Amino acid sequence: MREAALVDVRAEAKAHKDGDPLWAFRKALICEYVQGAKEELTELDWNTAEQFLEFVRMAALNERPANGISPLVPVFDHLDDDEPASLEPVDLNNPGYCETLSTSDLALSQQRGGLVEALGFPGSLQRAPDWYAQVQVTYHRWAREDLEGHQFQEDDSRFGGIPFHCTRFHNALEGSKEFAVKDNLIFLLPELDDPNRAGRLEVRDANGNVVVLDKVLAAAQLNADGTEGERVDFFAEDLAASASLASAVDRTNNLPLPKVFTLLFDYNTREAPLEEDQLKALRAELSTRNPEEPLRIAMTGHADCVGPRWYNTIISEDRVKNVFETVIKPTLLQKGFTEDTLSDDKRFKLAGLGESVPASNRDKGQSCEASDPDRRVVVVVQ
């Protein structure tokens, strides 16, 4: 009967193993958690030992925690309701943070981002399964000690308290870095108006070498010493698998982008901008904004160089006020913005610059002529 049961268990283990590219990682994870449970038992910490054995079972059966953050990475329960009050950064390159309770607590929170990133990146767990299993379990053990919070006294050092597990984690993380996709990764996103086009980025490394990136998702890696790392092919799948990278892309894609509108004026006029299309576009943009967002608008009025300077300053100020009062204010009031908000000069900045910043490229000393593009109000909506 026992043999029959074992056959079932082995068959199940084999089924989970076959075709699972993370099997080596799972196996290493089992070893690390079993070792952890053994050590906790010698400390008579039954609860933690039981928890670690539960993770052994999950690793064996390839169960993923419902709210786990990467395959087989457990929930880090110590931080669920207890983030450190401060966000003061810690020097994460210096394991000295393990030596005091306060810096250990901050480092525990701040190392998590890098840890999740390392464990979640495609290929990492296959390249160095043993290192990453050690990274996960040492972090987990450090976190447990932090949660229990009572093993920092010198006389408790025989039980392997926070400094011990924190230092083990630090060493494991440092060791794993050799196999990781580099921490310093840069890649290009497509331009907003064309998904097939990207800008251009020059990466200058510590040796002065220049890597040019000019295609969508073109990527570069840099080593810890600032030198260029190995060339990497970066794919959309990699981007999707990395929570923080995907989140950064989502944020930038969903951000209401600043827009610039240029309204042109007739010679010596303060009213009715000439350019109807720009006016319509400005109104359309304002009508997409809502009072809850911290909208900021900066407006500058300009004049051409014909006439006295003092007069040009006045007319440029009048043009700005006119656009604000007749176009911007009514549209935003209709959207629910209040008079108080609209009179906040930190958020709505109006300035008349006279003839001092011409739009046309007039050479120094060139005689002054009435110039259409100079007579304008520039509205920046942020």
Place this chain on the structure above:
Amino acid sequence: MTPWMKTALTAAAGMAAVVATTPVQAAATDETALSLCKVKISADEVAKPSRRPTTVGFIKRVDGQVAILRPTRDGVDELKDEVGMDLYAFDAVVTGSNGGFDAIFTDNSTVSGVADTCLEISKYVYKPAEKKVEFRMRLGRGVVSVAAGSVAKIPGDSMSVKVRNDTNLAVTGTRIVIRAK
């Protein structure tokens, strides 16, 4: 001993609350110092308090735990980050494990940061009329996406992000994502 002193200051209307103040720290060595994000840099690059703080941008959106580190004469203030808050040159924005922020700068550059990120504004000058534009950032850790604004459209090396002391990313009219540790 805690490395920073907690100060319970109540925010006045419209003012940001200081949740903690870190005293001034000595340079790591003669040549190097730790930046606000605790990256080792040359001592003369360390963030200094502005005599006349100038707004260089503002926080457009905030999620979760986000703080601004602002150098002062007495050390560094840690301010609770709020939507609409001004950013000054030399500020650092730091996020917790559930944090995220979007900032818009005067030149229309946008920077978004995700969880566990620390980003410093090392230098920001935007005077297009005088052709003086410069935007330098230092990414201590985490991930940011940057959409370059007018600064990067001026010819020359006017916008860059450092991910290490010796590594510069020269950004010209583009959208990028950077991860650093």
